[in-house]
Structure formats: C-alpha cells, structure tokens
Amino acid sequence: xxxxxxxxxxxxxxxxxxxxxxxxxxxxxxxxxxxxxxxxxxxxxxxxxxxxxxxxxxxxxxxxxxxxxxxxxxxxxxxxxxxxxxxxxxxxxxxxxxxxxxxxxxxxxxxxxxxxxxxxxxxxxxxxxxxxxxxxxxxxxxxxxxxxxxxxxxxxxxxxxxxxxxxxxxxxxxxxxxxxxxxxxxxxxxxxxxxxxxxxxxxxxxxxxxxxxxxxxxxxxxxxxxxxxxxxxxxxxxxxxxxxxxxxxxxxxxxx
Amino acid sequence: xxxxxxxxxxxxxxxxxxxxxxxxxxxxxxxxxxxxxxxxxxxxxxxxxxxxxxxxxxxxxxxxxxxxxxxxxxxxxxxxxxxxxxxxxxxxxxxxxxxxxxxxxxxxxxxxxxxxxxxxxxxxxxxxxxxxxxxxxxxxxxxxxxxxxxxxxxxxxxxxxxxxxxxxxxxxxxxxxxxxxxxxxxxxxxxxxxxxxxxxxxxxxxxxxxxxxxxxxxxxxxxxxxxx
Numbered sequence: 001x002x003x004x005x006x007x008x009x010x011x012x013x014x015x016x017x018x019x020x021x022x023x024x025x026x027x028x029x030x031x032x033x034x035x036x037x038x039x040x041x042x043x044x045x046x047x048x049x050x051x052x053x054x055x056x057x058x059x060x061x062x063x064x065x066x067x068x069x070x071x072x073x074x075x076x077x078x079x080x081x082x083x084x085x086x087x088x089x090x091x092x093x094x095x096x097x098x099x100x101x102x103x104x105x106x107x108x109x110x111x112x113x114x115x116x117x118x119x120x121x122x123x124x125x126x127x128x129x130x131x132x133x134x135x136x137x138x139x140x141x142x143x144x145x146x147x148x149x150x151x152x153x154x155x156x157x158x159x160x161x162x163x164x165x166x167x168x169x170x171x172x173x174x175x176x177x178x179x180x181x182x183x184x185x186x187x188x189x190x191x192x193x194x195x196x197x198x199x200x201x202x203x204x205x206x207x208x209x210x211x212x213x214x215x216x217x218x219x220x221x222x223x224x225x226x227x228x229x230x231x232x233x234x235x236x237x238x239x240x241x242x243x244x245x246x247x248x249x250x251x252x253x254x255x256x
Numbered sequence: 257x258x259x260x261x262x263x264x265x266x267x268x269x270x271x272x273x274x275x276x277x278x279x280x281x282x283x284x285x286x287x288x289x290x291x292x293x294x295x296x297x298x299x300x301x302x303x304x305x306x307x308x309x310x311x312x313x314x315x316x317x318x319x320x321x322x323x324x325x326x327x328x329x330x331x332x333x334x335x336x337x338x339x340x341x342x343x344x345x346x347x348x349x350x351x352x353x354x355x356x357x358x359x360x361x362x363x364x365x366x367x368x369x370x371x372x373x374x375x376x377x378x379x380x381x382x383x384x385x386x387x388x389x390x391x392x393x394x395x396x397x398x399x400x401x402x403x404x405x406x407x408x409x410x411x412x413x414x415x416x417x418x419x420x421x422x423x424x425x426x427x428x429x430x431x432x433x434x435x436x437x438x439x440x441x442x443x444x445x446x447x448x449x450x451x452x453x454x455x456x457x458x459x460x461x462x463x464x465x466x467x468x469x470x471x472x473x474x475x476x477x478x479x480x481x482x483x484x
Contacts, residue, residue: 117338157338216267
C-alpha cells in the first residue's frame with residue numbers, strides 16, 4: 001500500500017498522485033458538476049485545533065436556550081403531542097374541510113404537503129409507486145382522511161387551481177387537494193418539504209411528523225412507510241413507536 | 257446544487273467510484289457553499305453554476321506511471337424554481353503520476369488545479385485567528401473579533417442546528433445556537449464557520465465530538481478539523 005503524503009513536510013516515498021479534471025462529461029447533463037477532481041491526499045489533512053475558552057455561564061445560557069427549543073418553543077413548528085393548528089379551507093373541487101370538524105366526527109387526519117412538480121412527490125404516483133392513493137384506498141374505511149396541502153404561493157411552480165384539478169384527475173387522486181396560497185397552514189405547521197407528513201389523531205393532537213418513508217431519493221418509494229405504520233398503531237389503539245422522522249423532499253414554494 | 261449539509265430540502269450529489277484493487281477513497285472535500293434562506297424559514301446550503309469536488313484517493317505505490325480507468329456512477333439534482341433529478345455514468349481515464357514529477361504528459365498542471373481548489377475549501381479551524389469556538393451538548397458559540405456576519409453551516413457528519421433559520425447566521429461578533437442531540441450517526445458538531453469581517457470572508461472547518469458530556473465546557477474547542 002501507499003505511503004501517505006504530509007502537507008508541508010515529508011514527501012519522500014509518496015506512492016502516487018492522480019490529478020485529473022473532467023471538464024465536460026459528455027454523456028452527462030451540461031449543467032452538472034463540470035469538474036470532478038481526483039487528488040491524492042492520504043492522511044495529510046488531519047489537524048488539531050487550538051483551544052479557546054469561554055466562560056461556563058455563556059455555555060450554560062446557550063444550553064438552556066437549546067433545551068427550550070427542544071421542547072418546541074419555536075413558533076410555527078408543531079411537534080408530536082401538540083394540539084394541531086385548526087384550519088378551514090376549500091379544495092380544488094370547492095368542498096370545505098375543517099380539521100376540528102373532522103376530528104369531532106372521529107376521523108384521523110393525514111396531511112400531505114403537496115406539489116405535483118416536485119420529483120419527491122412524483123415518485124409516489126404512477127409507475128414508481130402509488131403510495132398516497134394506496135393510503136386513501138386502504139385507510140378511508142378505517143376512519144382516516146387524507147388531505148393534500150399545496151402551500152405554494154401564487155405563481156410558484158405547481159400551484160393554481162386549474163393545474164391541481166388536472167393533476168388530481170391524471171393521478172387518479174380520490175382525496176382532496178387544498179390550495180393554501182397564503183401559506184398560512186403551512187407556516188402554522190412549519191411544513192418545509194413536499195411531501196412533509198403530519199398525522200392528527202382523533203383528539204386533534206399531532207401523532208406523527210416527518211417523512212412519508214425511508215427512501216430519501218427521488219426515484220422510488222421507500223421500503224418502510226412511516227405513515228401507514230403510525231396509522232396502523234393509532235387505529236389499533238397503540239402508541240406510535242416512530243412518531244418523528246426527518247422529512248425529505250423539495251422545499252415548499254411559499255409565496256413570501 | 258446542494259452541499260452535503262443539513263439542508264431543509266433537496267439532496268447533495270452522490271457518486272460511486274469503482275476503484276481498482278488496492279485503491280481506497282477518502283472523504284470528499286466540498287467547497288464552501290452559499291447559505292440560502294427561502295420563505296418559510298427554509299435553509300439550504302448550495303452551489304450556483306458549477307462546483308468541483310475533491311476526492312482523495314489512496315493509491316498503491318505500484319500503480320505509479322500506469323494508466324487507470326475508474327467507472328463513476330452519479331446522481332444529482334439541478335434546481336431552479338423546481339429541482340430536476342438526473343443520473344449518469346462516466347469513466348475517468350487517468351495517468352497515475354509520481355508526486356515529484358514536474359510535468360507529466362496528459363496531466364494538466366496538477367499543482368495549479370489543486371491550489372485553486374484548495375482555496376475554495378474551508379481551512380482547518382486551527383488556522384483561524386481571533387475566532388473562539390465553544391461547543392458542547394446542545395449548544396454552539398462562536399465569537400469572532402470585529403465580525404460583521406458569522407454563519408455556521410452544519411455538515412451531515414454532525415448534528416443539525418435546532419433553528420437554522422434564526423441562529424445559523426448572525427450580524428455581529430457572536431453566534432450562539434442550539435444544537436440537536438448527538439447520536440450514533442451524528443456524534444458531534446461538524447461544519448463550516450464562515451466569518452465576514454475585517455479580513456474579508458473567511459471559512460473554517462470545525463469538528464468536535466460530543467461523545468462525552470464532560471467535554472461540554474471543560475475543553476470547549478478541539479476535535480480534528482479534518483475536511484470531509
């Protein structure tokens with residue numbers, strides 16, 4: 001094996017060096033990484049930092065602040081166990097939906113942040129999978145209501161009543177898409193991604209927040225669907241074991 | 257394109273190299289990205305236009321002077337209003353040169369390329385002057401003398417900021433931020449500290465393990481600022 005090279009020092013029996021830049025990878029999209037450089041570095045980069053000191057009081061203050069944030073002190077970022085922010089909104093077919101009313105009638109409500117032009121959403125419809133339509137199909141009879149929330153601002157990609165009506169039809173969505181153009185609902189929940197997922201239990205309490213599944217790529221749905229897992233547990237009256245995951249996907253295209 | 261950090265959206269480019277036997281690949285070194293904040297407190301760390309990534313390879317001594325072909329598979333997102341996922345593959349054809357070779361046919365001024373690229377990488381925090389960093393379980397504090405702006409951009413190698421939108425960037429000389437809890441996947445703090453101040457724009461790599469609670473105040477700095 002090779003002898004590592006040390007920066008600014010011993011070069012000696014350095015075994016090999018390979019610098020080459022791919023300026024134009026012809027079979028790749030021209031807008032991609034136009035240079036990928038390989039270089040020999042060995043262990044040369046490990047270095048040790050100095051040790052500035054800071055009074056304990058400062059650290060303690062920041063740590064306290066951090067604890068507050070953990071408890072969910074940040075406004076507009078709902079956590080599991082919080083009362084879900086209520087809303088009333090009309091869908092693309094003109095039907096009104098009120099969260100509190102749905103809960104009152106015994107429904108578990110699943111909110112799916114939605115944008116039909118986001119590849120992380122697209123992968124859940126059609127050839128690659130049918131994640132959300134399957135949730136609607138398999139859980140509607142079990143008292144679950146699925147709502148797609150589009151919090152994109154007016155004029156942003158994937159927004160507008162006409163476009164969303166068309167998408168709903170093309171993607172055979174048997175559940176509503178609501179247009180939250182002001183972003184009020186999205187901000188109240190702290191939704192940042194499409195598809196970010198929230199499950200609100202019958203009592204109006206947030207029971208799950210996070211990703212739809214465990215595949216953060218844009219090609220195919222994951223093997224573990226966190227939302228159906230949580231729904232199965234809620235329906236069975238059990239505790240949701242994985243109640244919080246990190247959502248993935250595109251950013252929600254808020255208007256301002 | 258996205259940096260390999262705790263972005264609120266998107267994903268960083270991924271690539272897989274099939275290396276010859278005996279070769280090994282080190283951690284990719286990413287240049288300093290741009291912090292981007294979008295409506296809805298969505299914070300991402302991105303590159304605009306193009307980006308060059310440095311991939312350290314450890315090469316067997318016997319390979320010196322030989323030609324090599326390395327197949328590479330790539331996946332990346334190109335984003336503007338929306339992101340378009342792409343994937344592709346290519347083969348890197350290279351000549352393995354000796355380190356002290358002044359010029360090698362087919363290799364384009366390797367030292368100059370390397371130096372240019374290294375200027376875009378964060379420097380080790382040990383090289384910083386006038387910057388004090390304190391990090392422990394749940395908190396990070398950066399003080400930079402005379403700074404106009406301080407940013408901390410958390411890498412996926414470490415924990416995320418609890419509130420990247422409010423605490424990831426400050427105007428002034430002190431940044432104090434809450435950190436997520438460390439776990440097996442994110443055992444410490446790791447990321448880029450960017451300071452805009454009297455010396456212009458500076459960027460440093462900071463890394464510290466949070467494995468021991470005792471480390472939270474006793475020895476506030478440290479760790480190996482090994483760029484990934």
